[in-house]
Amino acid sequence: MGRVIKFKDFLKRSKIPIEINDTEKYKRVTIKIKHGGVSLRDEEIGKLIGTKKQFVLKEGQFILSKIDARYGAFGIAPQEVDNAIITGNFWAYNVDFNLIDIDWFNQFTNSQFFYDLCERASSGITHRKYLSEDSFLNNEIDLPSLDDQKKSIKKISELKNTFSLASAEITHQLDLIKDLRQAFLREAMQGKLVSNETSDGKTGADLLQEIQTEKEKLIKEKKIKKSKPLPPISKEEIPFEIPENWVWFRVDDISSKIGSGSTPKGSNYSLKGYPFFRSQNIHNDGLVYDDIKFIDEETHQKMNGTTVYNNDLLLNITGGSLGRCALVPDDFEEGNVSQHVCIIRGIKIIPKFYHYLVLSPYFQSLIFKSTTGAGREGLPKYNLEQFIIGIPPLDIQNRIVSKLNELMTYCDELEKSVKESQSYNEQLLQQVLREALEGKSEIKNEDLKLVAEKSPIYSISKDIQKKCDTGDMAILAGYIIKKLSTQNSKDFGRVKLQKMLHLVEYHCQLSSELKYQKNVAGPYAWELEHVIEPKLKSLRFFEIKKDMFGATSKVTYNSLSASKELPSLFSREFKDQAESINNLLDKFQDKNWEFCERISTMYAVWNNRLIRKELFTDEILKQDFLAWDDKKKRFIDVLDHTIEWIRKEKIEPVGFGEFIDKK
Numbered sequence: 001m002g003r004v005i006k007f008k009d010f011l012k013r014s015k016i017p018i019e020i021n022d023t024e025k026y027k028r029v030t031i032k033i034k035h036g037g038v039s040l041r042d043e044e045i046g047k048l049i050g051t052k053k054q055f056v057l058k059e060g061q062f063i064l065s066k067i068d069a070r071y072g073a074f075g076i077a078p079q080e081v082d083n084a085i086i087t088g089n090f091w092a093y094n095v096d097f098n099l100i101d102i103d104w105f106n107q108f109t110n111s112q113f114f115y116d117l118c119e120r121a122s123s124g125i126t127h128r129k130y131l132s133e134d135s136f137l138n139n140e141i142d143l144p145s146l147d148d149q150k151k152s153i154k155k156i157s158e159l160k161n162t163f164s165l166a167s168a169e170i171t172h173q174l175d176l177i178k179d180l181r182q183a184f185l186r187e188a189m190q191g192k193l194v195s196n197e198t199s200d201g202k203t204g205a206d207l208l209q210e211i212q213t214e215k216e217k218l219i220k221e222k223k224i225k226k227s228k229p230l231p232p233i234s235k236e237e238i239p240f241e242i243p244e245n246w247v248w249f250r251v252d253d254i255s256s257k258i259g260s261g262s263t264p265k266g267s268n269y270s271l272k273g274y275p276f277f278r279s280q281n282i283h284n285d286g287l288v289y290d291d292i293k294f295i296d297e298e299t300h301q302k303m304n305g306t307t308v309y310n311n312d313l314l315l316n317i318t319g320g321s322l323g324r325c326a327l328v329p330d331d332f333e334e335g336n337v338s339q340h341v342c343i344i345r346g347i348k349i350i351p352k353f354y355h356y357l358v359l360s361p362y363f364q365s366l367i368f369k370s371t372t373g374a375g376r377e378g379l380p381k382y383n384l385e386q387f388i389i390g391i392p393p394l395d396i397q398n399r400i401v402s403k404l405n406e407l408m409t410y411c412d413e414l415e416k417s418v419k420e421s422q423s424y425n426e427q428l429l430q431q432v433l434r435e436a437l438e439g440k441s442e443i444k445n446e447d448l449k450l451v452a453e454k455s456p457i458y459s460i461s462k463d464i465q466k467k468c469d470t471g472d473m474a475i476l477a478g479y480i481i482k483k484l485s486t487q488n489s490k491d492f493g494r495v496k497l498q499k500m501l502h503l504v505e506y507h508c509q510l511s512s513e514l515k516y517q518k519n520v521a522g523p524y525a526w527e528l529e530h531v532i533e534p535k536l537k538s539l540r541f542f543e544i545k546k547d548m549f550g551a552t553s554k555v556t557y558n559s560l561s562a563s564k565e566l567p568s569l570f571s572r573e574f575k576d577q578a579e580s581i582n583n584l585l586d587k588f589q590d591k592n593w594e595f596c597e598r599i600s601t602m603y604a605v606w607n608n609r610l611i612r613k614e615l616f617t618d619e620i621l622k623q624d625f626l627a628w629d630d631k632k633k634r635f636i637d638v639l640d641h642t643i644e645w646i647r648k649e650k651i652e653p654v655g656f657g658e659f660i661d662k663k
Contacts, residue, residue: 008137010100011093016056018085022047027084029057031065031073035110038063038075040084054085055092062093062105066131070119071644076106091133104149107156108141112617119647170422177415184407185360188400191243191392198395204247207393211254211347218347224256233388239362242390252385257345259381260317261306261337270296272547272554275335277308279316280634282326282341284359287314290594290634300336306343308335311351313344313358318378323367327355342384353397356404357389423623427616465577468505468512470527472573474535476510476581477501477528479570481542481557483585494555495521496593498528499600500585506607506657508580518662520629522601541566587649598635601628602642603653610655618643 020026023046030041057063059082064074066089077084077092086092095105108114121135144152187193218224233248242248252258269276273294281288300307308314310332316324318340337343346354357363370383392400468476480500485492502523505512514525514532536542540562546555571578588596605624609616616624622639626632635642646652 003143004140005099005143006138006140010096010143011062011137012096013133014055014058014061014092014094016058018054018056020046020049020052020054020085027081029063029077029081029084029086029090031063031068031075031090033068033071033073035072035075038077038081040080049085051087054087055090057081057084057086057090057092058094060095060102062095062109064091064118064131065089066091066133067129069131069136070115070122070129072110072115074109074118076102091131099143099146101146101149101153103153104144107153167422170418173418174415174422177411177418180414181408181411182361184404184411185356186362188404189357189360189362189390190240191246191390191396194396194399194403196243196245196392196396198245198393200393200395202393202395203245204391204393207348207391208247208249208253211349214347215256218256227252227385230386237388239388243392245396246390246392248388249391250385251344251387251389254346254349254389254391255344255385256347257312257343258385259306260339260342261303262339264295264299264303268295268299269293270299273297274300276338277314277335277341278338279319279321279324279340282314282316282321282324284324284326285630287326287328287332288631288634290631295336300334303336306336308332308337308343309345311345313346313351313355315342315344315358315379315384316340317342317384322371322377322379323364325355325358327351340378342379342381344384348394349391350394350397350401352401352405356401363387363389419623419627423620427614427620463509464511465509466511466574468510470513470531470535473501473512473514474532474539474541475566475569475573476504477532478536478539478541478563478566480504480585481536482559482563482566483582484589485557492557493593494529496596497557498522498524499593499596500588501525501528502600503588503596503603503651504581504584506603506653507584507651508577509656510577516604516658516660518628518660520631522597522628523604523660584651587651598625598638598642599646601625601632602639602646603651604628604660606646607653607655607657608659608661610653611657611659613655 025043025045026049027043028041029038031038057077059077059079061077062074063077063086067073095102117139118131118136121139122129122131123135184193215224219226230250230252233250238248264276271294273296275289276293276295277287278293281290281292295303308328310328310330312328314326314328314337316322344354344358366387367379367384370387371377371379372383391397466472477497480497481492484496484500499522501514502516502525504510505514514527516523516525518524533544536557537544540560542557542563543560544555544557574581588599591599602621602625605628606616606621609621609624618640621643625639625642626636
């Protein structure tokens, strides 16, 4: 195909020195990671530039950061940075264009092969690794001929155009599904989705009378306060027609409670008690308990007017999540809310119907039209109380809820199918780009079998290092608890133990009777609670206590007399694996359970891909992670860091163990 040459054969270091003059202005450069390109950072007067001895960068030179090259910080210098200054941390190279086509080289440097090469050529402490120039320049590549490089770039350009069109179509389909959800909700709330006939002949007006009677009863019993009179609904306010047996209400007419909470004085949260919901805990598909706060009994009683009960609606009324609304589940007991969350409690309205109503385009538009304030805009209670909404009799509400449940499930399945196509599209693009860079003239369907890209990490032995019975696993679990449950690790509980057992077993290549399956918080083995923990108790290692905090629970492990024997038992039973296990556990000494959850889950989806020998990219891993469970969406902003941390700490999976799937 070509010939094997070293980087130093076509890259020559450029060092054009310059002494910074205090009175002159100089262009400075920035290099974005992940192949984000080279661009002008700013122009600065010389007297404000600390490093006086620098170098000059020229247009068309290849430039990289010796610190961040392994993260993709390199590129070709564009015209805008010609004659800019760079420090010794940036290396500039003249490129021999008789050997290298500039577009081919730019594409090549965005390949995983090049990223891995920069990682291997870097050395130093974990958080400050530097590229070694000699190691970098002495790397070899099988370089296609210049003519083949140009053909490859032409083919890559065609492929990118094709995949760009496919990607645009997938994005369009996802937008259509979103629009479809909104259309279903819109039709439902206008009385156009289901039949409006009732078996008992009751109307919305009858329901209004029942609600008013119930409300008067609650006021008389002093369970709620009497609301201030609101103006009658005028014809001008009515936004659209509704069926004859529906009726227009104001939100306050059908609610026994509308009001937000407050933040405990001094943010005085507790480690246990009543769940305290903030805006980040409120999502349209339910309550999210990650990063949940708790308040004690005394604080909860002081905030008695804002107690949350089952079937309440919790609506975000400020900030970027304005309009997001959760329906509190049937089995919830009690909790409380912050000032950014409003409780809406209906009277004789089916809770799920009320929830769908709040999520409908009409109600959401009322929210965003009614906010006040500058900066962090909010929805005032008085404005919310006056919203007018069309309500059918209960028989029709039930029918609407049933139909919408069915249609939303249909939309979920459509969305899942399209996202699978999106994932496959991205996999295929990476495959064909790699094939094109290698100079293959044809890419046949049979060549597109999805297999993991070659990398040194995948050549590691996958042999079982130790077969563990339940006694061994009890010792291992006890040792993990003792090592990680320190005074600085107060959040240690079953979730963290479960994730650490998974990581130790898979990464240190142990074989046990634990059968891991997909669970909301990541890989989960039923045997931990029902087999291993009873052994921890019977062997007098730990007392296991389960505390309830409203609708949530936490398991804690309190040392018993025999726990002091765990270090010696561990050293004896795991003598050949002790070093690797301890090295792994040390990385999580100061990490909370949520960090362990995301590392364990990312490790699992990554390992699953390797087990099945499937092609993957970082984007595909992130998609797999988010597809694990809907509640993983809370980690969407830290997934790049998660992957980078796994690589940085050198705990990439190798395809060991069993594929982890649903039950």
